Amino acid sequence: MAEPRAMTSTTHPSQTVQNPLQRFLIATEIDTRLLGMIGALAIIWVGFNFFSGGLFLTPRNLWNLSVQTASVAVMVTGMVLVIVTRNIDLSVGSILGVVGMVMGVMQTQILPTQFGLGLGHPLIWVLSLATGLAVGVGIGGLQGAIIAYLRVPAFIVTLGGYLVWRGAAWWVTAGRTVAPMDSTFQLMGGGPDGSIGALWSWVIAGVACAAIVVGLYFGRRQRQRFNFPQRPVWAEVSLAVIGCGATIAAVWVANAYPWPIRIAERFAETNGIAVPEGGLFISHGIAIPVLIAVGVGVVMTFLATRTRFGRYVYAMGGNPEAAELAGINTRWVTVKIFMLMGALCAIAAAISTARLNAATNALGTLDELYVIAAAVIGGTSLAGGVGTIAGALLGALVMQSLQSGMVLMGIDSPLQSIVVGVVLVFAVWLDTLYRRNKH
Amino acid sequence: MLDTGKPLVEMTDISISFGGIHAVDRASIDLHSGEVVGLLGHNGAGKSTLIKILSGAYKRDEGEIRINGEPATINNPRDAKAYGIETIYQQLAVADNVDAAANLFLGREMVTSLGTLDDAAMESKAREVMGRLNPNFRRFKEPVKALSGGQRQSVAIARAILFNARILIMDEPTAALGPQETAQVGELIKQLKSEGIGIFLISHDIHDVFDLADRVVVMKNGQVVGQAKTSEVTKDEVLGMIIMGKVPPGAQPGPGAIAD
Numbered sequence: 001m002a003e004p005r006a007m008t009s010t011t012h013p014s015q016t017v018q019n020p021l022q023r024f025l026i027a028t029e030i031d032t033r034l035l036g037m038i039g040a041l042a043i044i045w046v047g048f049n050f051f052s053g054g055l056f057l058t059p060r061n062l063w064n065l066s067v068q069t070a071s072v073a074v075m076v077t078g079m080v081l082v083i084v085t086r087n088i089d090l091s092v093g094s095i096l097g098v099v100g101m102v103m104g105v106m107q108t109q110i111l112p113t114q115f116g117l118g119l120g121h122p123l124i125w126v127l128s129l130a131t132g133l134a135v136g137v138g139i140g141g142l143q144g145a146i147i148a149y150l151r152v153p154a155f156i157v158t159l160g161g162y163l164v165w166r167g168a169a170w171w172v173t174a175g176r177t178v179a180p181m182d183s184t185f186q187l188m189g190g191g192p193d194g195s196i197g198a199l200w201s202w203v204i205a206g207v208a209c210a211a212i213v214v215g216l217y218f219g220r221r222q223r224q225r226f227n228f229p230q231r232p233v234w235a236e237v238s239l240a241v242i243g244c245g246a247t248i249a250a251v252w253v254a255n256a257y258p259w260p261i262r263i264a265e266r267f268a269e270t271n272g273i274a275v276p277e278g279g280l281f282i283s284h285g286i287a288i289p290v291l292i293a294v295g296v297g298v299v300m301t302f303l304a305t306r307t308r309f310g311r312y313v314y315a316m317g318g319n320p321e322a323a324e325l326a327g328i329n330t331r332w333v334t335v336k337i338f339m340l341m342g343a344l345c346a347i348a349a350a351i352s353t354a355r356l357n358a359a360t361n362a363l364g365t366l367d368e369l370y371v372i373a374a375a376v377i378g379g380t381s382l383a384g385g386v387g388t389i390a391g392a393l394l395g396a397l398v399m400q401s402l403q404s405g406m407v408l409m410g411i412d413s414p415l416q417s418i419v420v421g422v423v424l425v426f427a428v429w430l431d432t433l434y435r436r437n438k439h
Numbered sequence: 440m441l442d443t444g445k446p447l448v449e450m451t452d453i454s455i456s457f458g459g460i461h462a463v464d465r466a467s468i469d470l471h472s473g474e475v476v477g478l479l480g481h482n483g484a485g486k487s488t489l490i491k492i493l494s495g496a497y498k499r500d501e502g503e504i505r506i507n508g509e510p511a512t513i514n515n516p517r518d519a520k521a522y523g524i525e526t527i528y529q530q531l532a533v534a535d536n537v538d539a540a541a542n543l544f545l546g547r548e549m550v551t552s553l554g555t556l557d558d559a560a561m562e563s564k565a566r567e568v569m570g571r572l573n574p575n576f577r578r579f580k581e582p583v584k585a586l587s588g589g590q591r592q593s594v595a596i597a598r599a600i601l602f603n604a605r606i607l608i609m610d611e612p613t614a615a616l617g618p619q620e621t622a623q624v625g626e627l628i629k630q631l632k633s634e635g636i637g638i639f640l641i642s643h644d645i646h647d648v649f650d651l652a653d654r655v656v657v658m659k660n661g662q663v664v665g666q667a668k669t670s671e672v673t674k675d676e677v678l679g680m681i682i683m684g685k686v687p688p689g690a691q692p693g694p695g696a697i698a699d
Contacts, residue, residue: 385535
C-alpha cells in the first residue's frame with residue numbers, strides 16, 4: 001500500500017520536481033485548470049484585439065465588458081452550487097424577470113405613491129432591493145422545497161418555474177414596461193455616476209492587496225502550526241506579486257477610461273470647474289455592478305470553501321447517499337441552495353434593471369442558458385461534485401468576451417450564436433480530455 | 440470476555456417490508472459491549488436491511504430498539520450517531536470528490552471560533568488517526584477517488600472510530616480488500632473489541648467472520664434462523680444454518696428455523 005511518491009510530511013512536493021515551470025506550478029499550488037482558462041481568455045482577448053484593429057483591448061471596451069458580465073457573473077456563482085449537487089436551475093432568467101418587475105413597481109408606484117414616500121426618497125432603493133431579495137429567496141425556497149421534499153426532479157421543477165415566473169413577470173404590470181428607476185437604485189447599473197471614481201478604486205485596490213498578503217500570511221502560519229508541508233517562500237512571494245499585480249492592473253484599466261466629454265463638461269459646469277485644453281479627464285473607476293459581482297464572488301467562494309454548508313454541497317454532489325448516511329440533512333441543504341440562487345437572481349435583477357433603467361417583462365430572457373453555459377465552461381461538471389466559483393466567474397467572462405468581441409468585429413448575430421454554441425461544446429470536450437489525462 | 444449485564448443493543452421483533460415483501464420479519468438480535476457478533480446469511484437474507492434499521496438508514500415498521508436497556512428512537516442516521524452507533528457500509532459511503540479529512544469529519548466538521556471550517560485542525564487529526572490505522576497513508580490532499588480500495592476502506596473505518604463509537608456496524612468490511620488488508624482489519628477489530636466496543640460484523644461469507652466473532656446470528660428469508668456461540672458450533676454446522684435453515688444442537692433456534 002506504500003505510495004511510490006511518498007515523502008515525509010514536512011517536505012513540500014515541489015522539491016522533488018526539476019522542470020522549472022512544473023516546479024513553479026506545484027510550488028505555488030495554482031490550479032492548472034484555472035490557469036488554462038486564463039490562457040484561453042488571453043488568447044480570445046488578443047485575437048479579438050488583432051481582428052478588430054485594436055478596438056478590443058481598450059480601457060473603454062474592457063470596462064464595458066466588466067459591466068456587461070456582472071449580471072450573469074452574480075448568478076453563475078449560485079449555479080455552480082446547484083450543478084455541483086447534481087441539480088439544474090432553468091428558471092433563473094425568469095426569476096430575474098419577475099423580481100426585476102417587482103422591484104420596478106416597488107420603486108415607481110408602491111413606495112412613492114401608495115406609501116407616500118415621494119419620488120427620490122433615500123429609503124426607496126433599499127426597500128425595493130429588500131423586497132426583491134425576499135421575493136427571490138421565496139421563489140427559490142419554494143422550488144427547492146418541491147425538489148427536496150416532494151422529490152420532483154430539479155429539471156422539471158425549474159422548467160415549470162421558467163414558464164411560471166416569466167408569466168408572473170407579465171402579470172405584475174400586465175406587460176407594461178416600468179421606467180424610470182429610482183436615481184439611487186440606478187447606481188447599481190454602472191455608468192459614469194454608477195462608478196466609484198479613481199480615488200476609491202485605488203483604495204479598494206489597496207484593501208484587496210492587503211487582504212491577499214494577509215491571507216497568504218495566515219495560511220502559512222496555519223500550516224506551520226500543524227507542521228504541514230509549506231510552500232517555499234519564493235512561491236508565496238510570487239503569489240502575492242501576481243495577485244496584487246492583477247488587482248492593480250484591473251483598477252488601472254478602469255481608471256484609464258474617462259467619462260464621455262459631454263458628461264464631463266456638464267459636470268464641470270455645475271461644479272464650476274474650468275475645463276482645461278483637450279477636455280476634462282474624469283476616471284470612471286470600478287463600476288458599482290462590477291464591485292457587487294466581485295463581492296458576491298468573494299462571499300460565495302468563502303461559503304463554498306470555508307463553511308459547513310459548502311462542504312455539504314460538495315459532499316452531496318460527490319455521493320448523495322454517503323452524505324445522507326453521514327447525517328447531513330441533505331434536503332434542507334438543497335432548499336438552502338435554491339434560496340441562495342433566488343437571492344442571487346434578485347441581485348442580478350437589480351443590476352439589470354438599473355443598467356437598463358427600466359423593468360421589462362422580457363428582461364433576463366435566455367439568461368438561464370448563458371448562466372449554465374458559463375458555469376460549464378468554467379469547469380463545473382454536470383455529473384456533480386466538481387466546480388469552483390472562480391472558474392465559473394472566468395467562464396462568464398469568456399462568454400461575454402466572445403459576444404462583445406464579435407459585436408466589435410461586426411459579426412452578424414446568427415453567426416454569434418453559432419460561435420458561442422460551438423465554443424461551449426468545444427470547451428466541455430477539452431475539459432473532458434483534461435480530466436481523463438489527469439487520472 | 441462477555442459481560443453478563445444489560446446488552447448494549449437489543450433489537451426485538453423488528454419487521455420492515457418494501458412493497459409487500461417482508462425484507463425483515465420479526466427479527467430479534469442483541470449485542471453486548473466488547474462482543475463481536477457475526478450476522479450471516481445469503482445475499483437478500485435481510486441482514487443488511489436489519490442493520491440499516493439500527494444505523495438509521497431505514498425506518499422499521501414494527502419492533503423495538505433498546506440501547507443500554509433504554510428504548511431508543513432512531514429515525515435517521517443522525518439519531519443513530521447520537522447513540523454512538525457508527526456504520527461502515529458495504530459500498531463504503533465516502534464522498535469521492537473530497538479529501539480524506541473532509542470525509543472523516545463529514546457531518547461533524549471542526550470549526551474555528553468564527554464558525555468557519557478548521558481544515559488544518561481536521562487534517563492534523565486525520566493524520567493522527569490514519570497514522571494509527573494505516574501508517575502508509577500519505578495522500579491527504581487528494582480526493583478519495585484517487586485512492587485504492589484498501590485506502591478508502593481505512594478512511595471509512597477511521598471515520599467510524601474517530602468519534603468514540605460504542606457500537607460499530609461493519610457491513611462486509613473486507614469485501615473490497617486484499618489478504619494483507621483483510622488481516623489489518625481483523626487486527627483492528629480485535630483492538631476495538633478490547634476497548635469495549637460492541638461490533639456487528641455482517642457477511643455472506645462465513646470465513647470472513649467465524650474466527651473474529653464471539654457469536655453468530657444466521658438469517659434466511661428475512662427471519663432469524665438461530666444463533667450460537669462460535670465456541671459451541673462448527674463452521675459446517677453454521678453453513679447448514681445459512682443454506683438450509685437447519686439448527687444444530689449447540690445453537691438456539693429462532694423463528695426462521697425449520698422444524699425437523
